[in-house]
Amino acid sequence: MDSLGDLLKRIPSQEMWQKVERKKAELIANPLIVKLRAKYPDITEQVLQQNMNRLYQYVTEYNNCSKCPGLDQCPNDMQGHYTKISCDTVNGLTQVYDSKVSCKKFLGQQRQDQVRERIRSFYVDDRALKEGYSADEILVKDLERASAANQVLTYILRTKEEGLQTNGLYLVGKFGTGKTFLMCYLLYELAKEGFTGAIVYMPEFVEDLKSMMLDGAKLKETMEVLKETDILIFDDVGAENMNPWARDHVLGSILNYRMNRKPTFYTSNYELDALEKHFSFTSKDGEEAYKGQRLMDRIRPFVDVIVVNGENKRGRKKN
Numbered sequence: 001m002d003s004l005g006d007l008l009k010r011i012p013s014q015e016m017w018q019k020v021e022r023k024k025a026e027l028i029a030n031p032l033i034v035k036l037r038a039k040y041p042d043i044t045e046q047v048l049q050q051n052m053n054r055l056y057q058y059v060t061e062y063n064n065c066s067k068c069p070g071l072d073q074c075p076n077d078m079q080g081h082y083t084k085i086s087c088d089t090v091n092g093l094t095q096v097y098d099s100k101v102s103c104k105k106f107l108g109q110q111r112q113d114q115v116r117e118r119i120r121s122f123y124v125d126d127r128a129l130k131e132g133y134s135a136d137e138i139l140v141k142d143l144e145r146a147s148a149a150n151q152v153l154t155y156i157l158r159t160k161e162e163g164l165q166t167n168g169l170y171l172v173g174k175f176g177t178g179k180t181f182l183m184c185y186l187l188y189e190l191a192k193e194g195f196t197g198a199i200v201y202m203p204e205f206v207e208d209l210k211s212m213m214l215d216g217a218k219l220k221e222t223m224e225v226l227k228e229t230d231i232l233i234f235d236d237v238g239a240e241n242m243n244p245w246a247r248d249h250v251l252g253s254i255l256n257y258r259m260n261r262k263p264t265f266y267t268s269n270y271e272l273d274a275l276e277k278h279f280s281f282t283s284k285d286g287e288e289a290y291k292g293q294r295l296m297d298r299i300r301p302f303v304d305v306i307v308v309n310g311e312n313k314r315g316r317k318k319n
Contacts (some may be wrong), residue, residue: 028048079222167263169186174312205240266303
């Protein structure tokens with residue numbers, strides 16, 4: 001549909017003038033403009049004529065929003081915004097003003113972007129952080145997992161009410177029972193509250209640390225992020241091929257800094273005692289029980305253990 005401005009620029013005939021006048025009449029008769037005039041009865045015909053382009057934009061964008069095709073395909077002049085009309089009386093004359101207002105979808109996208117900016121992901125598929133599952137779905141997706149899910153939800157609510165806790169959670173269970181899923185949900189929900197967070201997939205993180213040994217700046221930056229972030233999740237801990245340096249100088253340093261300050265969370269297939277044995281053995285130095293125990297002293301007292309039951313969902317086709 002041509003705008004009024006476009007039509008006014010092309011006035012080769014009386015027929016075109018008549019078309020313009022019809023469009024003006026249609027615009028004035030539009031329910032939105034009728035409602036506007038009822039709200040501001042002092043608007044004169046002259047003021048309406050002077051502001052036809054504003055009124056046309058207002059009606060057009062309102063109609064676009066009523067049939068919204070989605071933020072990515074927004075047809076309005078400014079994506080994610082619509083024209084708002086207001087009136088004010090100055091020196092006895094009611095004037096018409098327009099402004100651009102953000103729509104709900106644009107504001108929602110902004111909030112989503114802000115949440116994602118608070119989350120850092122190290123070697124974890126970002127899709128797991130963007131699911132946005134509801135609390136109801138968390139509870140009923142697998143009834144065998146309901147008890148664990150309820151405990152995670154309770155922790156989230158407590159943090160929202162009381163602020164950042166010092167103790168984290170240790171989710172233990174068999175492969176594919178949704179431990180990472182629950183932790184991503186926790187991370188996402190608390191990021192919406194303004195907390196920063198990071199989730200680290202341990203097997204790949206430990207492997208990547210070998211290259212970081214040659215890049216001191218990157219190693220320092222990574223460790224600072226993991227030390228300072230509000231919510232830190234070590235995913236699949238115990239599945240990594242641990243070496244003494246990664247255990248003692250990286251993981252140990254991070255946990256030593258965080259204990260009694262900020263909560264650290266874990267998902268694992270290992271019970272705590274089995275994890276201690278895992279940390280006690282490295283391919284380089286063999287078994288060093290006291291070093292495994294020292295690391296566990298930075299984990300065991302600062303977590304509540306949650307057993308995650310349920311069926312293995314990996315590779316299962318969705319209905």
